[in-house]
Amino acid sequence: MRLTQNFADDLKVADNKGRVALGSKYAGKRFAVREEADGSTHLIPIIIVPEQDNLLTSRQLNETFAGLEALTDNWDGFGSPAPSSALITYAREVLALLQADALARGVAWKPPHIGSNERGQITLEWWQEQRTLTVFVRSENQVEYLKSWGNDIFNEMEDGELSRICDFIALSRWLYQEESQAV
Amino acid sequence: MSTENIMPEMPVADDEILYRAVLNEARFFPSDGQGGYRISSIAFNDVGRRPSVERGTFCPNGASDTQARFRSGSGVLSLVAAEIRQLATTHGSTGQVYFVDVEPVPLPANPAHAEIFGRPPFDTDKIFDRIKQALARIATVSIAPTMSSPQE
Numbered sequence: 021m022r023l024t025q026n027f028a029d030d031l032k033v034a035d036n037k038g039r040v041a042l043g044s045k046y047a048g049k050r051f052a053v054r055e056e057a058d059g060s061t062h063l064i065p066i067i068i069v070p071e072q073d074n075l076l077t078s079r080q081l082n083e084t085f086a087g088l089e090a091l092t093d094n095w096d097g098f099g100s101p102a103p104s105s106a107l108i109t110y111a112r113e114v115l116a117l118l119q120a121d122a123l124a125r126g127v128a129w130k131p132p133h134i135g136s137n138e139r140g141q142i143t144l145e146w147w148q149e150q151r152t153l154t155v156f157v158r159s160e161n162q163v164e165y166l167k168s169w170g171n172d173i174f175n176e177m178e179d180g181e182l183s184r185i186c187d188f189i190a191l192s193r194w195l196y197q198e199e200s201q202a203v
Numbered sequence: 204m205s206t207e208n209i210m211p212e213m214p215v216a217d218d219e220i221l222y223r224a225v226l227n228e229a230r231f232f233p234s235d236g237q238g239g240y241r242i243s244s245i246a247f248n249d250v251g252r253r254p255s256v257e258r259g260t261f262c263p264n265g266a267s268d269t270q271a272r273f274r275s276g277s278g279v280l281s282l283v284a285a286e287i288r289q290l291a292t293t294h295g296s297t298g299q300v301y302f303v304d305v306e307p308v309p310l311p312a313n314p315a316h317a318e319i320f321g322r323p324p325f326d327t328d329k330i331f332d333r334i335k336q337a338l339a340r341i342a343t344v345s346i347a348p349t350m351s352s353p354q355e
Binding site for chain 1: 224225226230231233235241243244245248249250251252254255273274289290292293294295301328329330332333334335336337340341
């Protein structure tokens with residue numbers, strides 16, 4: 021939520037039941053109310069994560085990544101280094117954020133297939149019919165994605181940086197949309 | 204097919220079958236939810252960005268020869284050389300043409316050894332990620348792994 025420059029124009033007045041009309045662009049959104057010592061009140065936008073079948077627990081995350089923690093160098097027989105503990109910890113946080121936001125926004129969520137590449141980077145892969153989405157946790161500062169819908173490495177694949185959670189939401193919607201609507 | 208008169212240095216023919224052995228664990232072969240397998244792009248991991256394969260011409264018993272040379276219970280993927288070469292494409296904005304090819308790299312103990320490579324070489328993670336993705340898409344499972352848990 022952004023404070024506007026001209027407070028007088030945007031002052032909101034509560035009715036006699038304490039209700040405030042914020043306007044349609046805030047419709048359906050949830051806010052926490054924080055009362056400050058100086059008497060001011062802040063509305064803080066929040067996301068409620070629904071408790072559905074996809075429980076997000078520390079134990080579940082630990083189990084998901086336990087296999088990676090057990091890897092040693094050349095784990096795949098192709099010379100790949102094992103991912104570092106720090107990167108596994110970061111990937112766990114990334115996955116938790118992605119799952120929480122997908123659930124909060126009502127976007128389909130399926131657990132990814134978790135692996136590691138020849139650089140010791142962590143890969144999260146999803147498949148849906150002919151579409152594939154791979155998220156690469158390359159370092160603690162770099163998370164990227166590759167989406168593909170065919171074999172042509174330039175015309176049927178697209179990559180980019182995953183710098184905002186909403187980027188992943190858009191990718192998820194692409195992954196799970198009807199085949200006929202896909203790129 | 205007899206391999207007696209075939210030199211390991213001979214170019215890989217378009218119709219040649221190539222085998223890629225991968226460890227028998229679910230990390231490479233996630234379930235497709237319908238009793239089959241997906242092939243993860245990490246099945247083509249390679250530190251030198253030149254994934255190794257074995258030439259079917261030098262595997263008289265097919266994929267099982269490759270499995271025997273790797274590890275017991277390994278899965279074996281197969282690809283066709285022509286399909287690998289057909290991955291060649293042109294970058295839309297730079298016009299750069301990328302060729303994908305396979306060439307023999309016979310080893311003293313393994314004359315069947317060959318490597319998939321790029322012209323120009325797969326010199327960045329992003330390009331190699333795309334190549335691995337494409338290879339996973341055109342590969343098929345010749346021998347299903349004797350699956351063990353990815354936690355093992």
